[in-house]
Amino acid sequence: MKNLNERKKILFLSGIDFKEKSIQVIRKTPEYYASSGWNVDYIVARDNVAGGTYSYEKEINPEGVNVSRFYWPLVKVRQMPNRYLKLIFSKIASLIVILSLALQGYRKIKSSNYDVVYGYELHGVLALMLIKPFLKNEKIVTRFQGTFVNEMLENKQWLRLLFNADLILALKVKSDLTIMTDDGTEGDKALKKIRGIENLGNIKFWTNGVNVIEHNNWPDISKDKIKIVSISRLVGWKRVDRCIKVIEQLVANGFTNFEYEIIGGGELKEKLEQMVKSLSLEPYVKFSGALPHGEALNRLKKSQIFFSMYDSSNVGNPLLEAIRANKVIVTLDNGDTGSWIKHQINGLIYNPNDVFFDKAAIDIQTLVFDNVLRKNMLDELYIVEKERLNTWDERLSKEENLVRTL
Numbered sequence: 001m002k003n004l005n006e007r008k009k010i011l012f013l014s015g016i017d018f019k020e021k022s023i024q025v026i027r028k029t030p031e032y033y034a035s036s037g038w039n040v041d042y043i044v045a046r047d048n049v050a051g052g053t054y055s056y057e058k059e060i061n062p063e064g065v066n067v068s069r070f071y072w073p074l075v076k077v078r079q080m081p082n083r084y085l086k087l088i089f090s091k092i093a094s095l096i097v098i099l100s101l102a103l104q105g106y107r108k109i110k111s112s113n114y115d116v117v118y119g120y121e122l123h124g125v126l127a128l129m130l131i132k133p134f135l136k137n138e139k140i141v142t143r144f145q146g147t148f149v150n151e152m153l154e155n156k157q158w159l160r161l162l163f164n165a166d167l168i169l170a171l172k173v174k175s176d177l178t179i180m181t182d183d184g185t186e187g188d189k190a191l192k193k194i195r196g197i198e199n200l201g202n203i204k205f206w207t208n209g210v211n212v213i214e215h216n217n218w219p220d221i222s223k224d225k226i227k228i229v230s231i232s233r234l235v236g237w238k239r240v241d242r243c244i245k246v247i248e249q250l251v252a253n254g255f256t257n258f259e260y261e262i263i264g265g266g267e268l269k270e271k272l273e274q275m276v277k278s279l280s281l282e283p284y285v286k287f288s289g290a291l292p293h294g295e296a297l298n299r300l301k302k303s304q305i306f307f308s309m310y311d312s313s314n315v316g317n318p319l320l321e322a323i324r325a326n327k328v329i330v331t332l333d334n335g336d337t338g339s340w341i342k343h344q345i346n347g348l349i350y351n352p353n354d355v356f357f358d359k360a361a362i363d364i365q366t367l368v369f370d371n372v373l374r375k376n377m378l379d380e381l382y383i384v385e386k387e388r389l390n391t392w393d394e395r396l397s398k399e400e401n402l403v404r405t406l
Contacts, residue, residue, distance in 0.1 A: 021057055068104060139403070140177075153190070216301055230243050233265065247285060330349075332349065
């Protein structure tokens with residue numbers, strides 16, 4: 001029998017490495033387990049493909065976490081200009097990562113006794129599925145950061161679903177606990193459709209944590225510029241081009257007492273810079289690149305308006321942080337975003353299928369000059385913050401306590 005005072009042991013399997021300048025939950029999760037007294041082993045694959053999300057991220061070994069890191073294969077062929085060959089080789093590399101995670105995970109469980117094995121996202125979950133027959137008494141946790149599968153099902157995107165068959169398989173994997181992030185992509189609906197109501201199992205649908213951010217006072221616009229900010233990777237579906245089109249309309253309307261700061265790096269940075277130049281918006285738009293998370297939050301805190309205009313749900317951590325910081329939020333009504341932001345009640349939200357740039361620019365100008373309307377809206381946003389947001393400690397404490405009792 002295990003000594004009751006012995007530290008519990010957990011093994012993580014993940015194909016997604018830790019980040020400093022992007023999503024924080026990847027790193028915060030094992031750190032929290034370690035700080036709560038667990039022995040934490042973490043096997044992770046890092047993708048160093050040129051221009052990828054880790055090209056501007058340093059390697060991180062979280063405090064108290066025993067990290068075993070290896071690297072995604074086929075780097076050169078995954079950089080080929082041909083889009084379809086790139087996709088095919090990326091899928092092959094993904095399969096190799098899953099098999100490597102499974103092999104290394106198998107070696108770990110054969111040489112050590114764990115209380116919990118935790119599959120993080122697609123690669124970790126499928127690797128866990130492969131070693132499941134060799135587990136003894138270990139409890140199984142599967143964890144997803146959200147998923148676009150419900151969007152694919154709703155829109156009958158059969159080819160996209162076929163290409164994401166591995167993700168669908170991962171969502172079907174049975175576990176003692178499944179944690180799906182409530183990021184607005186309606187992952188709970190995806191699980192219900194894929195698993196069926198009778199096979200859902202133990203599921204928790206939780207929003208990520210957001211630590212407290214001080215609310216700054218609105219500036220005197222007769223003396224200071226309004227600061228607008230967006231924080232995202234500069235990739236296609238994040239649609240920063242839409243934000244720039246709103247800026248173009250603000251300038252066309254004669255409102256120029258502002259600066260728009262684009263925080264983030266990615267493959268579209270040069271293209272977006274060229275767009276700004278072609279529209280003669282360089283005096284109003286600043287590209288800051290990818291910043292450490294703390295610095296990005298500091299820029300957000302000093303801003304007044306936050307833009308997020310993704311193709312899919314906008315309820316990522318940047319929008320939640322903007323709620324926490326009590327900013328005027330300008331966003332789009334897709335996914336579950338409309339459950340957080342109500343138009344002209346606690347923010348500005350538009351139909352992504354409409355040509356909304358003119359309307360958004362007029363609404364922004366109205367809020368800038370109407371102190372009462374703006375205050376009422378930000379007061380309503382503060383109610384959402386208090387009622388719906390947890391700190392990271394609160395969010396991860398719920399998880400760790402539940403996993404400990406499995």
